[in-house]
Amino acid sequence: MISTVLVANRGEIACRVFRTCADLGIRTVAVHSDADENALHARVADAAVRLPGAAPAETYLRGDLIVKAALAAGADAVHPGYGFLSENAGFARAVLDAGLTWIGPPPQAIEAMASKTRAKRLMGLAPLDASEVTDAGLPVLVKAAAGGGGRGMRIVRRLDELPAALEGARAEAASAFGDGEVFVEPYIEHGRHVEVQILADAHGTVWALGTRDCSLQRRHQKVIEEAPAPGLTAGLQEELHALAVRAARAVSYTGAGTVEFLVADGRAHFLEMNTRLQVEHPVTEAVLGIDLVAEQIRVAEGRPLDGEPPRARGHAVEARLYAEDPARGWAPQTGTLHRLAVPAGVRLDTGCADGDTIGVHYDPMLAKVVAHAPTRAEAVRRLAGALDTAAVHGPVTNRDLLVRSLRHEEFTSARMDTGFYDRHLPELTAPAADPYAPLAAALADAHGRSRFGGWRNVPSQPQVKRYEMAGEEHEVRYRHTREGLAADGVRVVHAGAYLVVLDVDGVRRRFEVARYGDQVHVGSTRLTALPRFPDPAAQLAPGSLLAPMPGTVVRVADGLAEGAAVRAGQPLIWLEAMKMQHQIPAPVTGTLGALHVRTGQQVEPGMLLAVVHELQESR
Known part of the structure; x- marks a missing residue:
């Protein structure tokens, strides 16, 4: 029986594993870089061990340091999470050689499937050689042989772009995974990304735990996922399950894993097998009513899977909330996450807490928000509503994009494919901020600034404040009157420091306001307070x-x-x-x-x- 687990990872997945360990009565150990010294995963674990440095190559990719940390902290098992060393066979061997339990598949299974080129050959497929690519074979996808998460991938539509794409993909893959091998495969423009969750024990049982659709992607990294994958025929589902089980048996797989496919024209095209837990595993947990991390631990302890796989109930949808700006090339954002709160009724998996700093060294995902309901339509509506009303105060995020994506007709009717954002990004990122947000921000800021409310018996000029909102400057004018604050065109019902209520054409509207220095959040609208007199030196x-x-x-x-x-x-x-x-x-x-x-x-x-x-x- 495992008593203490070290998670060789950080952020959300480390916190996720710790939560299950706590439920099972297992002690936990975190590892952290210097940049993560005060990160949530380092705070919630029973013990934490420092990995000196900040870059992944110095810290979370140093298997030797992580094994030493496990031994020093008295751990008897290691869970790799996802990313970093989770699909590194050498690291799995080092864990086992140190006398520790590896909560994952055997090293030889990782080795067989971790390289996408070897995995394809194992499934009877062969990747293209870059020198064989011709104009007639375009477009193609350059892809890292190791790792995932969209890193080390480039779409090539012109032959003269191939050398630069190969060079860029190699550099990115080497930086992210320590392995610069890349390969080329045909790029299917309008396919759906469908995957099968598998779970296998050491006694010969392999479960295919349904399908997931992960077609909404940016830069080949998933943004919204759901289970089960909608609209698949019974025959195609059976084929996907059979191929996934075949892949697992081919390498004597144990533990949790995922087999990924591209579905186009009713056919399944094998992509790869991820020999680890996926980021999107919560949607499968929701519809099956199981804890996949707990199952991983039980399999690692040698226990068999009991009976038949659980049956799916209802539908689940997950959205990845990132600190990034989709309208500016998905540029990652940094800064303080002042507040993150979602309404009751949805699941929030996060590695951040209020006041944490989002830095430059790691993936910008803040959280995963998951909704489960009896039907797909209900689950999608619940998730969109929760994200729309969530408090996300801090750096620019993709929250508005997620809400619009979930409410887009192409998604609600389940007609999406991997080209969704290529087609719809401009409309999904078009500015649509609340026009009354700047006024609410100004009235909240004005509240209580004067002991006597700012009212004067002699008429005076209106007060003026300026805000940047959705890339545009907005000027707000308001006045102090005998009755309180007033503005043209609306009736100010209430103006407090944190709540403003306006009557707009007979409709009463509430605005919750939060301010952090020059940054102001009015509901889901983010503003920046501008100085009264612009600095000429800033031109x-x-x-x-x-x-x-x-x-x-x-x-x-x-x-x-x-x-x-x-x-x-x-x-x-x-x-x-x-x-x-x-x-x-x-x-x-x-x-x-x-x-x-x-x-x-x-x-x-x-x-x-x-x-x-x-x-x-x-x-």
């Missing part, structure tokens, strides 16, 4: 190229120096942020006036990277 030269996110400069375009000719859209600088690389293109066609960064340099959002002087056409 930037035309053609200025600013860092859209915090990160590290990993590459500068060859030959980029002052006076170099550049064209609009040409990649000039590559930033690595949260384990993914982002290209920073030239804003205009012209010549480089100045380059302010170098390879290896850390940058912050808004930092000036370069200036491009626009080419003036002769007349």
